[in-house]
Amino acid sequence: MLAGELLTLCELGTLPPADQIGVLLTGDLHCDPELARRGGIGDVRSVWEAFAASFAFVAGVAGNHDMFGSDADFAAFRRGAGRHILDLDVRTLGGLKVGGLSGIVGDTKRPNRRSSEEFLDAIALLLLESIDVLVLHDAPALPERNQKGNEGLRALLDVGPPIVVACGHHHWDDPLVELASGALILNVDSRCVVLRNVPEVALTDPFRHPLQTNTCSITFEPPRRSSTCSKK
Numbered sequence: 001m002l003a004g005e006l007l008t009l010c011e012l013g014t015l016p017p018a019d020q021i022g023v024l025l026t027g028d029l030h031c032d033p034e035l036a037r038r039g040g041i042g043d044v045r046s047v048w049e050a051f052a053a054s055f056a057f058v059a060g061v062a063g064n065h066d067m068f069g070s071d072a073d074f075a076a077f078r079r080g081a082g083r084h085i086l087d088l089d090v091r092t093l094g095g096l097k098v099g100g101l102s103g104i105v106g107d108t109k110r111p112n113r114r115s116s117e118e119f120l121d122a123i124a125l126l127l128l129e130s131i132d133v134l135v136l137h138d139a140p141a142l143p144e145r146n147q148k149g150n151e152g153l154r155a156l157l158d159v160g161p162p163i164v165v166a167c168g169h170h171h172w173d174d175p176l177v178e179l180a181s182g183a184l185i186l187n188v189d190s191r192c193v194v195l196r197n198v199p200e201v202a203l204t205d206p207f208r209h210p211l212q213t214n215t216c217s218i219t220f221e222p223p224r225r226s227s228t229c230s231k232k
């Protein structure tokens with residue numbers, strides 16, 4: 001559904017042609033078939049396929065509610081052209097070096113969950129890879145704005161490089177924040193955000209983040225749900 005809405009905007013000229021747009025997905029993409037409410041656990045391969053069919057690339061992570069069939073199905077799906085499901089992986093796509101880690105911290109007997117130690121060790125490794133964009137499902141804690149998230153992840157980003165972090169999982173009313181480290185956090189839970197690249201702005205003002213200066217957003221307002229999907 002969302003892929004179709006964006007394609008319409010491309011056809012209308014509101015957005016550039018779809019083959020010039022890369023898509024980053026932060027997980028928890030399942031919705032019940034009647035579109036009455038978001039959430040629940042289910043197969044999200046059709047969502048990835050819808051984006052991969054029309055856009056330059058689709059990359060991202062699995063949320064804690066995302067299923068991809070059996071283990072063999074998942075392995076086969078990951079090999080598909082134009083889609084990059086990241087789980088401690090780094091890819092260069094559209095000129096951006098993108099790293100990603102799927103899932104959240106939680107009971108490792110359940111799908112798409114790691115121990116806190118394993119999760120944070122993986123994040124630390126990705127932060128050493130000189131990436132431009134880090135795609136996560138979990139979000140860092142933001143207590144100064146009363147926004148929920150992972151405290152360990154926040155501690156790493158506070159001392160990490162000035163990258164863009166796309167995340168979800170916890171709903172933030174204010175989705176964009178820049179940390180003192182220069183990391184720009186964009187929480188897209190319940191949102192679709194369009195980032196435009198305007199190189200001349202970045203070149204004339206090196207102290208402003210090139211993506212931050214060129215950000216506009218399209219926010220879709222689906223039926224609201226609880227502020228943290230893992231509680232469901």
Ligand SMILES: [Fe+2]
Pocket residue numbers: 028063064065137168169170229230
């Ligand atoms: Fe989630």
